[in-house]
Amino acid sequence: xxxxxxxxxxRMMEVTHTVPAFECTYCDALTxxxxxxxxxxxxxxxxxxxxxxxFGGWRDxxxxxxxxxxxAKPQGAFDHRPFVxxxxxxxxxxxxxxxxxxxxPTVACAHCSGEFTPARSDARYCSTRCRVAAHRAHRAS
Ligand SMILES: [Zn+2]
Ligand SMILES: [Zn+2]
Ligand SMILES: [Zn+2]
Numbered sequence: 017x018x019x020x021x022x023x024x025x026x027r028m029m030e031v032t033h034t035v036p037a038f039e040c041t042y043c044d045a046l047t048x049x050x051x052x053x054x055x056x057x058x059x060x061x062x063x064x065x066x067x068x069x070x071f072g073g074w075r076d077x078x079x080x081x082x083x084x085x086x087x088a089k090p091q092g093a094f095d096h097r098p099f100v101x102x103x104x105x106x107x108x109x110x111x112x113x114x115x116x117x118x119x120x121p122t123v124a125c126a127h128c129s130g131e132f133t134p135a136r137s138d139a140r141y142c143s144t145r146c147r148v149a150a151h152r153a154h155r156a157s
């Protein structure tokens with residue numbers, strides 16, 4: 017619940033806040049990041065420089081900056097994700113998925129339950145010690 021401004025204790029306080037900004041590639045105007053556009057070259061420019069009234073559209077198309085590969089790519093190179101503010105391009109997503117798939121899966125040791133990366137697909141114990149201990153326990157029972 018927010019407090020209504022009409023509360024008798026309320027007065028106005030001045031706050032200064034900084035916002036991320038950049039200098040436009042063309043007109044050097046200091047522009048808030050929120051009003052900026054990415055050119056196909058990867059450079060940032062202000063809305064006025066990016067929008068061309070002569071043909072009524074974005075002079076250089078609409079591009080997004082991929083933070084992973086640090087290049088500007090057309091919006092079509094990004095998968096639309098409604099809740100992702102700074103998406104990475106599809107190439108980077110694919111590369112990340114491939115990296116994750118290459119990582120060998122871990123399994124739980126049959127003796128100590130500790131997770132380990134099996135050197136062989138049929139490995140059941142994390143170490144020789146666990147293997148020996150398990151065999152010893154098996155023989156004792
Ligand atoms: Zn400009
Ligand atoms: Zn990328
Ligand atoms: Zn173990």
